[in-house]
Amino acid sequence: MLSYTTYVHPSSTVWVTFVHGAGGSSSIWHKQLREFGKRFNILLLDLRGHGNSKPNFKDAFSEKYTFDSITDDIIEVIDHEKIQKSHFIGISLGTILIRNLAERFPDRVESMIMGGAIMKLGFRSQLLMRLGVVFKSVVPYLWLYKFFAFVIMPHRNHRESRSLFVREAKKLYQKEFIRWFKLTTEVNPLLRLFRAVDIKIPTLYVMGGEDYLFLPSIKKVVQKHSMSSLVMVEYCGHVVNVEQPILFNKIVIGYLDKEAQ
Numbered sequence: 001m002l003s004y005t006t007y008v009h010p011s012s013t014v015w016v017t018f019v020h021g022a023g024g025s026s027s028i029w030h031k032q033l034r035e036f037g038k039r040f041n042i043l044l045l046d047l048r049g050h051g052n053s054k055p056n057f058k059d060a061f062s063e064k065y066t067f068d069s070i071t072d073d074i075i076e077v078i079d080h081e082k083i084q085k086s087h088f089i090g091i092s093l094g095t096i097l098i099r100n101l102a103e104r105f106p107d108r109v110e111s112m113i114m115g116g117a118i119m120k121l122g123f124r125s126q127l128l129m130r131l132g133v134v135f136k137s138v139v140p141y142l143w144l145y146k147f148f149a150f151v152i153m154p155h156r157n158h159r160e161s162r163s164l165f166v167r168e169a170k171k172l173y174q175k176e177f178i179r180w181f182k183l184t185t186e187v188n189p190l191l192r193l194f195r196a197v198d199i200k201i202p203t204l205y206v207m208g209g210e211d212y213l214f215l216p217s218i219k220k221v222v223q224k225h226s227m228s229s230l231v232m233v234e235y236c237g238h239v240v241n242v243e244q245p246i247l248f249n250k251i252v253i254g255y256l257d258k259e260a261q
Helices: 033-037 067-080 093-104 123-135 141-152 156-169 174-181 184-196 215-224 245-260
Strands: 004-007 015-019 041-045 086-091 109-115 203-208 228-233
Touching (some): 033 245, 041 067, 086 093, 203 215, 228 245
Parallel strands (some): 015 041, 203 228
Antiparallel strands (some): 004 041
């Protein structure tokens, strides 16, 4: 089972589950814990091979990773904690996992908050993925990760986010990075499905105004999906919860309070 931590509120029955992205860990949510802990029960988890979820569980080195299998990891934790339904807050690749979970288990999802959401890989993103496929076995993964992080988060004000993700990525093994990277082979059909299907679960996209790779597609998705809305955070890049934590917390908690009414 994944490594996870719960913070139980003395009176609230509402659960919020945080899902980090590839190369990160539950530690990226440290700027959210205090504020969200005042209002909600919190579930933090480390995806397989990340943080304290070491890659020896479930024979991770011999198992092919899929979005469904990683989603099942999350459901296993939620079932173990007897959480019937939760709001889900994700960042980057974590938003793909949340959307996949909602597709397969819609009755477990109260709402989805998608920070730095990925709903389409444009030309530059696909070029990055192709370069990664070519070089993943011959170039140290940390070099690739630093390069990807700089392309996705290029500005000076993105430096904290880049540094945090590179620091967390150092804890990965080369083979673990390759297994996660191979997920890119199935991501395009999955994202195409997500864009086409209006799942009709309340969804808030919180995107940095400088998230040039992924923001344009999110604007189109919000126009098509009836229960989706978008908040753009100006002068902010991909990892909005790290770059603008006070604003991110205010936006998301306000949204959750509104959904509870």
